[in-house]
Amino acid sequence: MQEHSDRCLVEIALQGDHRAYGELVRRYQGSVFNVCYRIMGERQAAEDMTQETFLRAHDRLKTFDPDRSFAPWIRRVGANLCLNAIQREKLTMLPLDDELEGSGHGINGRPELARVHAERAEAIREAILELPAAYRVVIELRHFFDMSYKEIAEAVGLPLSDVKSHLFRARKLLAERLTIDV
Amino acid sequence: MSDPRVAHITDETLHAYLDKELTGKARSELEKHLGECRDCSVRLESWSQLFLEIGRLPDLELGSDLAPIILDHLAAKGHRSQWTSLLLAGQAGLTVTLLAFGWRSLISTLTFHQIGNWLSLPVQALGMMTDTFTTAFVDTYIQYQNWFVTKLDLVIRLPQVGEDGTRLIFAALLLVLLWFSGNHYLLRANGRAENVRP
Numbered sequence: 058m059q060e061h062s063d064r065c066l067v068e069i070a071l072q073g074d075h076r077a078y079g080e081l082v083r084r085y086q087g088s089v090f091n092v093c094y095r096i097m098g099e100r101q102a103a104e105d106m107t108q109e110t111f112l113r114a115h116d117r118l119k120t121f122d123p124d125r126s127f128a129p130w131i132r133r134v135g136a137n138l139c140l141n142a143i144q145r146e147k148l149t150m151l152p153l154d155d156e157l158e159g160s161g162h163g164i165n166g167r168p169e170l171a172r173v174h175a176e177r178a179e180a181i182r183e184a185i186l187e188l189p190a191a192y193r194v195v196i197e198l199r200h201f202f203d204m205s206y207k208e209i210a211e212a213v214g215l216p217l218s219d220v221k222s223h224l225f226r227a228r229k230l231l232a233e234r235l236t237i238d239v
Numbered sequence: 240m241s242d243p244r245v246a247h248i249t250d251e252t253l254h255a256y257l258d259k260e261l262t263g264k265a266r267s268e269l270e271k272h273l274g275e276c277r278d279c280s281v282r283l284e285s286w287s288q289l290f291l292e293i294g295r296l297p298d299l300e301l302g303s304d305l306a307p308i309i310l311d312h313l314a315a316k317g318h319r320s321q322w323t324s325l326l327l328a329g330q331a332g333l334t335v336t337l338l339a340f341g342w343r344s345l346i347s348t349l350t351f352h353q354i355g356n357w358l359s360l361p362v363q364a365l366g367m368m369t370d371t372f373t374t375a376f377v378d379t380y381i382q383y384q385n386w387f388v389t390k391l392d393l394v395i396r397l398p399q400v401g402e403d404g405t406r407l408i409f410a411a412l413l414l415v416l417l418w419f420s421g422n423h424y425l426l427r428a429n430g431r432a433e434n435v436r437p
Contacts, residue, residue, distance in 0.1 A: 075310050075313050075314060078309075078310070078313065079306045079307075079309070079310050080306075082305060082306040082309050082310075083304065083306050086301055086304070086305050086306065087298055087300070087301050088298060090299070090301045090305075091298045091299055094299060104301070104303075104305070107301070107305055108305055108308060108309055108312075111305070112309060112312055112313070112316075115313055177292065178292075178296055178297055181292055181293060181296055182296060182299075185293070185296075196293065199258065200290065200293045200294045201294070205258075205259075206258070206260055221251065221255075224254065225250065225251050228254060228286070228289065228290075229250070231289065231293070232285075232289060235289070
């Protein structure tokens with residue numbers, strides 16, 4: 058089934074073939090999981106949301122426009138589910154003072170380039186995961202979904218000014234935690 | 240390095256610039272300032288570097304294949320939905336049959352008369368002068384109800400049942416209604432996938 062395009066797999070899946078949908082799951086479970094992980098901030102919750110994403114997407118497969126790419130669509134379904142999950146738990150949306158202070162994860166030492174890059178990436182990931190949920194969400198939508206401020210505001214149901222301030226504060230925190238001099 | 244008399248660009252504006260949220264005059268003025276101010280250019284470069292690194296964050300490995308679990312769920316769900324469709328069709332058929340046989344009796348003996356009485360209750364609570372009003376109100380209601388039922392009778396000719404039949408049909412409709420509500424909650428419960436730990 059490897060040679061089939063996403064569009065073809067969607068059409069076969071729509072006819073009730075679960076194996077075709079299984080192939081789509083195998084292709085995109087990794088990227089959906091990463092979206093969920095960055096928003097949920099916890100591996101197990103991210104795996105749960107990834108499962109939920111593919112189950113929901115299967116129910117809504119008829120609404121998928123085959124002229125568009127499947128990957129952004131399924132990632133968006135995942136992001137929306139995570140947003141809803143986070144918004145249901147309003148408390149975790151609120152940035153706590155403790156969280157805002159941060160601990161500052163510096164990157165020391167400069168051995169081989171590959172290792173430096175890997176460590177840097179890990180530090181950035183950790184810094185993102187340490188952000189309050191509301192900040193993680195706007196970072197995800199801006200940097201990984203390339204959404205405009207207005208689109209983010211519509212997606213999360215916040216005023217434009219809140220989106221701007223969330224993004225600003227999130228980036229400021231990231232810069233502090235990554236000890237970037239700005 | 241920087242001239243204290245010069246108004247520097249705020250980080251928020253630099254973010255908006257990097258996010259391509261600045262257009263027209265604001266953008267060109269900012270670019271002009273960046274060409275003249277080393278301090279702001281350095282800050283822009285730092286933010287730009289961070290934004291780039293965030294966007295290029297490599298994906299983590301999922302660790303396990305979720306496809307078999309998801310497919311199991313879908314298979315179980317498909318099995319359930321077949322039964323659900325049959326159940327809903329059965330309920331709908333039963334409701335239509337019950338209403339076909341009992342609509343006239345239900346309307347004449349229960350609905351309209353009761354509504355007339357219920358509506359008259361707040362009027363009765365007002366005092367002495369309202370007895371006559373209540374009687375007139377209920378009588379008028381019954382009169383219109385009879386007119387309505389007669390008109391409906393002319394349009395739809397369906398079997399009629401007696402008083403006992405009406406009670407039975409009413410009880411059956413209540414049961415079907417409860418059945419529907421129960422199913423609604425069951426469907427909602429089934430609709431939410433129970434995630435399985437891989």
